[in-house]
Amino acid sequence: MARVAIVTGGTRGIGEAISLALRETGVTVAANYAGNQERAKEFTDRTGIAAFRWDVSDPEACAAGVKEVEEALGPVDIVVNNAGITRDGVLAKMSYDDWKAVIDTNLGGCFNMAKPTFAGMMQRGWGRIVNVGSVNGQAGQYGQVNYAAAKSGIHGFTKALAQEGARKGVTVNAIAPGYIDTDMVAAVPAEGLSKIVAKIPVGRLGQASEIARAVTFLCSENGAFITGSTLSINGGQHMY
Numbered sequence: 001m002a003r004v005a006i007v008t009g010g011t012r013g014i015g016e017a018i019s020l021a022l023r024e025t026g027v028t029v030a031a032n033y034a035g036n037q038e039r040a041k042e043f044t045d046r047t048g049i050a051a052f053r054w055d056v057s058d059p060e061a062c063a064a065g066v067k068e069v070e071e072a073l074g075p076v077d078i079v080v081n082n083a084g085i086t087r088d089g090v091l092a093k094m095s096y097d098d099w100k101a102v103i104d105t106n107l108g109g110c111f112n113m114a115k116p117t118f119a120g121m122m123q124r125g126w127g128r129i130v131n132v133g134s135v136n137g138q139a140g141q142y143g144q145v146n147y148a149a150a151k152s153g154i155h156g157f158t159k160a161l162a163q164e165g166a167r168k169g170v171t172v173n174a175i176a177p178g179y180i181d182t183d184m185v186a187a188v189p190a191e192g193l194s195k196i197v198a199k200i201p202v203g204r205l206g207q208a209s210e211i212a213r214a215v216t217f218l219c220s221e222n223g224a225f226i227t228g229s230t231l232s233i234n235g236g237q238h239m240y
Contacts, residue, residue, distance in 0.1 A: 004073045005219070006066070008032040008056050008113060009083030011043040013182040014132070017208035018080055019049055021216045027078065030069040032056070034083065056083045056109030057101070066116040076117045078128045078219050081110040081154075086184070088143045099146045106150035110157055118165065127170035128219040131158050132211075135178040135234045151176075155230050162228030171227035173218045178234025181205040201236035 005022050009015040010031030019031045031051045033040045040051040050072065054065035070076060084106045087098035110131050121127025134151040141148055155174055162172040179185055179196050185205060188196070197205060214231055217223050232238065 001074065002026055002028045003077040004028045004030065004069070004075060005078035005080065006030045006032055006052075006069055006076055006113070006117075007080040007082055008109060009034070010049075010080070011036075011040045011051055013184065014177065014180060014208045014211050015080075015082040016043065017212035018082060018215050020047060021209070021212035022078070022080075022219065023047075023049060025216050025220065027219070028073050030073055030076075032065065032083065055105075056081075056112055057104035059108075059112045059115065062109075062112040063116045066113070075120055075124065077121065077124070077126060079113050079117050079130075080215055080219075081113055081129070081131045083109050084132065084134075084147075084150075086144070086147055088147065090143050091145055094146065102146035103150050103153075106147065107153040107157070110154055114161060118161070118170070121170045122165060122168040125169045127165065127168075128223070129158075129161070129165075129170070129172040130215050130218050131172070131174040133158075133174045133176040133230060135176055135232065135238050138176055138230075138232065138238055138240065158230065159228045166227055169224075171218070171223060173223070173226055173228070174230040175211060175214055175218070176230050176232045176234065177206060177211050178232075178237045179205050180208055180211060182208060199237055200234070204235065206233060206235060 005027045007019045010019040011033045019029045023029050029049050044051045054061040131154045133154040158174040
């Protein structure tokens with residue numbers, strides 16, 4: 001029977017690319033989304049991948065969402081924590097709500113999705129969790145104390161949880177994308193985008209498919225000896 005994966009934020013951008021790439025490897029994919037029902041319907045109609053709606057910042061909604069997926073598709077073997085939001089602003093102008101929303105979604109979502117799935121993976125002796133961090137969680141970014149803190153926290157969360165699952169066949173890894181050619185990056189003004197590209201040694205934005213290929217590798221049998229790692233995919237923008 002095919003393994004079952006949940007990809008949060010899986011109906012658009014990097015998440016959509018991951019959903020499609022995992023399906024190509026024979027995985028049964030459930031694509032989570034938070035609010036855009038029209039976009040989710042278009043995604044399902046076009047791809048045939050089932051979309052399930054819940055807010056990853058809500059622990060109870062995550063537990064209910066996982067239960068719904070498992071009842072429809074079977075036990076969840078793979079979780080890709082891709083869902084994320086931005087609420088940018090310098091500290092002096094950042095509201096508490098903007099801080100909390102980003103932390104709760106980007107970092108809290110990883111905990112909220114691992115909580116109802118990790119034990120089952122451990123019991124079955126196989127599982128994959130891949131958390132999507134960011135180059136800005138590694139290097140920091142002006143006007144993103146909330147986003148950088150959340151993404152940086154993902155890397156620590158990954159290393160700690162990996163130690164809990166290692167002997168039971170459950171790997172936990174992270175990827176840290178740089179600037180990828182998605183709707184989110186496309187919203188950056190042209191002048192700002194050109195400055196970003198100028199700082200990327202390979203001289204271009206990344207493609208969502210390049211992130212997706214790395215995720216599918218980490219989720220495969222070939223990735224079984226990799227756990228607690230963060231794979232940076234940023235065109236050389238940040239090296240350490």
